[in-house]
Amino acid sequence: MLTARRILILCDAVGATQTISFSQPLADDVAAGRVHLQILAHDPAWVSIAGAQALVDRIRPDILVLSRYTSPGALGLTAAARALGAAVIFHLDDDLLAVPESLGRAKYNYYNQPERVAALRAALNASDLVYASTPALADCLVEHDVTVPITAGDIYCSVQPSTLMEPLPSTGPVIGYMATGGHGADLDLVLPAIEQLLEDMPDLRFETFGTIPPPARLAPFGERVAHFRGEPNYSAFLTRLNELGWWVAIAPLEDTPFNRCKADTKWIEYAFCGIPAVVSDLPVYQKACADGAGALAATSEQWLKALRLLLADQQARHDMLTTARQRLGARYGRDVLSRQVTDIFDLAVALAARQECERS
Template sequence: MNANQCIKIAVYSLDLPHYACADLRIVTPFRKLREHLDFRWAVQDCNGQSRIDAEPAEWADLIVVQRYFPLKETSPLLEIILASGKPVVFEIDDLLLDVPPTHPLFHNFQKTAPFIRQLIPKVDVVTVSTDALRDRLLEFNPNTLTLPNFIDEAAVTPAIPLADPMKTVIAYMGSPTHDQDLKFIEDALFRVKEKFGEATEFIFWGCAGTRLAKLGRVIPFDDSYASFLKSLGKIHFDIGLAPLADNAFNRCKSNIKWLEYSAHARTGIFSDLEPYRESVEHGKTGMLVGDDPKEWFEALEYLISNPDQRKAMGRAARKDAFARFGLSKGVHRYLELYKGLLKR
């Protein structure tokens, strides 16, 4: 194809384009590259049912298949796509081959796992969000590459000023699938409330069990990632929480919570696991803690009692996040990958 010609990409994903994974991994980066590529979302939602269109695959120069699209029902279309001779990229940002039974969507992912396992060796490239996930998938396809999540600087609005400087607002943000991750820090959060009382406020955004719902304000989950980012800039919080239960699935997750909190210059407390170890410099751009509730209490106690250090961490985290993971600095990696595939 001509070097100046737009690359045409068909995307086959059962995620709606406004969902977080679709937005972060495909829609926003592709829109940033609109001068270089054109894309069509090949799956439409029709009253809760997915309508899959084969035509974009014929139109495209390159095809991206995302996450749990591989299923028994989609296998015939995938065989046609693989036989087309066009480059095929499988994009995945979770270890869907090893989902813990405690995950609310375990049974759904069990249906897609064998078909993902069949597809991965057949595609030209597998793109993943973390090195840990890459290492788990390399045995299935040696052309597995890490394409990290990037935060869109243009989508981040300045956080609103604090209404009550004597109150520390502690927030958790996540989808409703994270109940198990929150459970092991519940006691720590209640200890914080017991010690600091009205000087603290809790916000649970998108996920809160029955017990935690009594502790603070619950904001319903918003499945639009762009809408979530806009709201994030309008709601004040001082400390962000990112607990993760220690299992293979979570160890392959990305640093997205650090990126979201840091982009708004807010200090976070993060589980000391792979998703955050390579991003967070403990005590400088956030805090890393183990799975002992006592460690979470002590980290919260420190940040509540030392607001100047907390704010300095938030500012340093924002600078670091944009420097290493700003979309404007990393989006070229998508274009380089796709151009390279089309030259083969």
């Protein structure tokens, strides 16, 4: 009988990143007893060498994954894991070495603390393998002088095609935007089009979902603009997104180096929840939205045209969602991501074994 592979994932805070990247794709392996998975948020006790050693000795992982881990103590954790013969992977889904001010002053200040940046850089270069969510992010990490092997995921977010949610469109037209508070500058790209549509269509509503507030410039439209708080649990978040009944969703992105490293997660989540989407015409979304699986927009005129068409034409919305969901099944299946993660684990173990041989 094969022994379960023991995976320990440590992060600054447990959130959607770890659910999407590890909990979901490894769920079948965990259920079958092939993997023992533990995901923990940072504990200050781990900063000391003794604390790091105690954690690793207690769990005894075969693989340690530091997922978006910018807290102090990473080098002690890495050393303790390596002393047990464990492979070490650093996982990133954003370029946290170059967080821009456009994400908001709080995030900018948090991630750009010199000691945090230095700790992150040291942890990246102390790992056996860096797992980047996209090829663009992998390229950025090379430019940041990350010297250990880097591998990029072919996909980041996945779905179970059999669990796609039925569309629940509201009785009146609604444009929706799901985002965190650091995306105000992105939303500004499409506000002129939304304002125009709200003026032209008296029954149209605009709603935001998450920590992003409604834009102040839309206040003149009163109750036709609304905000819904996010859901910390990822499954509950998807259920709530589906229940909002948006006719069309948007995913604007400023064309910045940071955003070009992102994955097409918003488009996947919208399609999974039964909502056709208009997205920024950037490499992040171009492959996913090809052939009518989503509408691409780069200018205010293009945003206005795409949104107006979808709001006015139920068949166009249906056709776009159908194409999007066909793509989800063909390219973004949970089994695809499961194989990707397993292959990355295998690669990390092989690299760690090779490096141990070279050291001995």
